[in-house]
Amino acid sequence: MYFSIIIPVYNRPQEVDELLESLCKQSYTNFETLIIEDGSDKSCKNIVDKYIDRLNIRYYYKENSGQGFSRNYGFERAEGDYFVVFDSDCIIPPHYFETVNRFLLEHPVDAYGGPDRAHPDFTPVQKAISYAMTSPLSTGGTRGNKKHVGIFHPRSFNMGISCEVYEQTGGYRITRMGEDIEFSIRIIESGFSTALIENAFVYHKRRSNMIQFFKQLHFFGRARINISRFYPNKVKFIHFLPALFTLGIIFFFSLPFWNLSLFKLLSVPFLAFIALILFHASYKNKSLNIGILSVVAVFTQLTAYGIGFLQELWTKTRK
Structure with missing residues (x-):
């Protein structure tokens, strides 16, 4: 299985550095990485250049259009069997792609998603925010939960789609204000199958203060x-x-x-x-x-x- 990782970035070079470093530690390495700079004032090009010899990576700069259309920009240039979308503030554990590859070989689906967790090195505030977004005591309990009600809807901070899904749906229809929800609904209504891969989690930083x-x-x-x-x-x-x-x-x-x-x-x-x-x-x-x-x-x-x-x-x- 060959994966294309699509990462839209807007003025967050330090986050990209941490994300790319985590991709260098993957136990499964059959993937390419596409960084889509969405009209940033703070370019991450110099960060990406640090990883040219360590990752199969490509950098693109484009005018600002929002994260949904920036992901489409990456999809158009991706070469993988699956297109994997991460937010730039994620850190990917070493087993991630090995876990996803094994799952997709055993349980082929058209689109998947994974949960998010707090990294041990996160600040207390980041851990508290992660708790709020994932706890069963808040609405976050519906995210990344296999026991949730209804069909699983992947979210764009950690999701993958087959190239066939993109070819048929055309990717994101809107670029902000719930673009990932709309895309997930349309994937399912187009007849594609989805699944939650519980162990394909990412460490998601989100915001650093309340x-x-x-x-x-x-x-x-x-x-x-x-x-x-x-x-x-x-x-x-x-x-x-x-x-x-x-x-x-x-x-x-x-x-x-x-x-x-x-x-x-x-x-x-x-x-x-x-x-x-x-x-x-x-x-x-x-x-x-x-x-x-x-x-x-x-x-x-x-x-x-x-x-x-x-x-x-x-x-x-x-x-």
């Missing part, structure tokens, strides 16, 4: 409504949960001014949720500090997504 994380999840919330413009029936009840949580938080903290007894009653499930996150995250990461940060990260995740979701929903209904 403000950046809030902005990212706010955008994700808006993106879910944007997808409904293409697929109205793809907004499920689960997608409304962060918005309901956000409205609940607003209602909860407005209660003391007019109904103290109801505030005390509702405090029980609210505090129980906090305690559950604190215990689970602390136990999973063997750190009370990360547990506390995880509480902040989960609340940031849910409220940011909820606000973005509600704002975009309001904008859509007014048009």
